[in-house]
Amino acid sequence: MVAAQDREDYEKDRMPRVEIAESHWSDEQKAEFLRRRRARNFLLLAALGGFCLIIYVIAMVKLHEYGRMW
Amino acid sequence: MSDRVSDFLHEAVSVPHLGAEPKDWLALLKPRVVSLVVFTGAIGLAIAPGHLNPLLAAIAVFCIALGAGAAGAINMWYDRDIDAIMRRTTSRPIPAGKIEAGGALGFGIVLAVISVLLLAMATNLCAAGVLAFSIFYYAVIYTMWLKRRTPQNIVIGGAAGAFPPVIGWASVTGHVGLLPAMLFLIVFFWTPPHFWSLSLYASTDYEKAGVPMLPVVKGARHTRWNVFIYALLLFPLALSPWFLGLVGPIYGATACVLGVVFLYFAWGVLRDKQDAKGVSLTKDQPARVAFKFSILYLFLLFTAIAVDRLV
Numbered sequence: 026m027v028a029a030q031d032r033e034d035y036e037k038d039r040m041p042r043v044e045i046a047e048s049h050w051s052d053e054q055k056a057e058f059l060r061r062r063r064a065r066n067f068l069l070l071a072a073l074g075g076f077c078l079i080i081y082v083i084a085m086v087k088l089h090e091y092g093r094m095w
Numbered sequence: 096m097s098d099r100v101s102d103f104l105h106e107a108v109s110v111p112h113l114g115a116e117p118k119d120w121l122a123l124l125k126p127r128v129v130s131l132v133v134f135t136g137a138i139g140l141a142i143a144p145g146h147l148n149p150l151l152a153a154i155a156v157f158c159i160a161l162g163a164g165a166a167g168a169i170n171m172w173y174d175r176d177i178d179a180i181m182r183r184t185t186s187r188p189i190p191a192g193k194i195e196a197g198g199a200l201g202f203g204i205v206l207a208v209i210s211v212l213l214l215a216m217a218t219n220l221c222a223a224g225v226l227a228f229s230i231f232y233y234a235v236i237y238t239m240w241l242k243r244r245t246p247q248n249i250v251i252g253g254a255a256g257a258f259p260p261v262i263g264w265a266s267v268t269g270h271v272g273l274l275p276a277m278l279f280l281i282v283f284f285w286t287p288p289h290f291w292s293l294s295l296y297a298s299t300d301y302e303k304a305g306v307p308m309l310p311v312v313k314g315a316r317h318t319r320w321n322v323f324i325y326a327l328l329l330f331p332l333a334l335s336p337w338f339l340g341l342v343g344p345i346y347g348a349t350a351c352v353l354g355v356v357f358l359y360f361a362w363g364v365l366r367d368k369q370d371a372k373g374v375s376l377t378k379d380q381p382a383r384v385a386f387k388f389s390i391l392y393l394f395l396l397f398t399a400i401a402v403d404r405l406v
Contacts, residue, residue, distance in 0.1 A: 061114040068117045076209065079154055083217045086148050094216070 115198075119188040123171055123199055124164030124206075131393070132163040132259045135282065138397045139263025139275055142404040147218070147267045154217040155266040159259050161210035162226045166233040166255070168203030172196055173238050177304035183297060203234070214266070222265040229258035243305070246312040253286030254279075260397075274341045278400070281333050285393055287325040288361055291318050292386035295364070296379035316373025319365045322385065326361035330354040333396060342403045349399035353392050360385040 050058070087094050136159035140152055147155070171178065171189055179190035188194040207230045215223035237252030245251075257279045264275035291309055294301060295318055298310040310318040333354055337347035363381035370376060 058114055061116050064117055065115065065120075068120070079157075079213060080216070082150055083154060083213070086150050087217075090148055 115188065115193045119193045120202065122188050123168040123194065123202060125167035125171075126164075128167060128256075129160050129163045131390070132256065133160045134394065135278070135397055136160075136259035136263040138401045139260030139278060140266055141263075141401050142274070143264040143267035143272075145267045151217045152266070155214060155222065155263070158210045158214035158217065159226065159262055161206055162214075162230050163233075163259070165203045165206035165210060166230045168199055168206065169230075169234040170238045172200040172203060173234070174242075175199075177243075177306060180304045181300040183300055207234075214262075218266040219269045221269050221271070222262050225258055225262045225265055225271070229255055229262065232258070243307065246307045246309045248307070249290040250287050253283050253290070256286060257282035273339070274336060277332075277336045277339075277341070278397075281329070281396070282393070284325055284329045284332055285389065288322045288329070288357075289386065289389040289393075291322050291325075292364060292382045292389060294318070295322075295375070295382040314373055315369065315375065319367070319369075319373060322382075323358075323361045323365045326357050330358060336400070342400055344403075345406065346399045346403040350396060353395055357385075357388060357392050360388050 084094060133156055137156050140147070140155060171187055174184075175187075175189040175196055178184035178187050184190065189196055189199055207227075211223050211227045211230070214226050233252070233255035237248065237255050241248040241252050260278040260282070261271055261275040264278075265271055294308040294310050295315060298308060298315070301308040302311045309321060333350040334347065336342045337344070337350065360381065364385050367379070367381045368376040375382070
């Protein structure tokens with residue numbers, strides 16, 4: 026049943042469901058899932074922080090060097 | 096979706112899906128391709144006349160890398176069906192079931208928009224415009240339009256990889272000059288012998304996926320001739336910046352030596368031991384050597400132009 030659902034999901038271009046509470050993963054698999062999600066969240070946070078930093082640097086350099094942004 | 100692809104994907108998701116790791120998202124950006132793009136873009140930036148603050152220059156190179164990666168992610172999204180068939184690409188994040196197709200597309204589009212906006216802010220609209228066009232060219236004109244329709248796909252699509260030195264140059268000067276246009280043409284004419292050397296020994300993969308690469312459509316013998324002819328055309332073209340007085344003798348001598356060596360390897364591809372259909376009897380050893388050398392060729396040629404202009 027699960028395999029059939031997975032196949033249907035894929036044919037509709039969706040990933041299989043990953044709700045931990047409903048899955049029959051082992052404890053190790055759940056821990057690994059959480060670890061990966063945490064890593065992804067930290068990466069996203071770092072990317073957003075980096076984006077803000079780059080805009081700040083561009084603004085500072087351009088305002089200091091040319092006196093205007095554009 | 097064909098049954099074979101469906102079966103493959105089903106097998107891929109039968110293992111528990113634990114979510115993508117950061118390295119899977121990074122893999123979507125085709126880091127190996129990006130590294131060459133960053134290199135040629137940085138050279139274009141370094142040899143341009145004028146001054147650009149080093150921080151802004153670093154951001155410009157980062158934007159070129161981000162834009163190229165974004166185009167790569169969109170390419171992987173669109174090609175996920177054939178990637179699942181070709182042995183060389185089955186481990187990519189989407190066919191391997193690590194990243195959802197829609198997620199990859201969203202990732203690519205967001206990065207593309209960010210890269211263009213950041214480059215416009217850090218440098219100028221000309222550079223950002225060329226970057227935007229190069230992403231569109233690779234993702235739409237090459238990937239969606241040409242790749243599956245014509246054996247000349249990589250000849251025309253090769254232009255996408257030729258834009259970075261132009262973007263680098265435009266980042267500093269705000270316009271496109273003769274020298275970056277020549278660098279564009281060099282990369283443009285370098286791409287066919289580079290890719291066709293690879294496709295000579297990876298043609299089974301392309302055939303399985305139904306991609307009309309030259310060896311699949313016209314045969315190995317025709318491809319060998321094309322590798323040689325394009326290497327021959329590349330030789331005077333690579334020397335032309337020197338003939339036009341845009342660069343000095345360091346570049347001229349390097350381009351001459353590299354051109355002769357590349358021609359020698361392309362000649363090896365042409366004269367490889369082959370059967371009546373032109374299929375190699377040496378497991379395409381000359382094509383493998385020519386492919387590897389083509390990467391070194393571009394790297395050394397661009398290094399020479401940077402050394403020549405900066406010394």
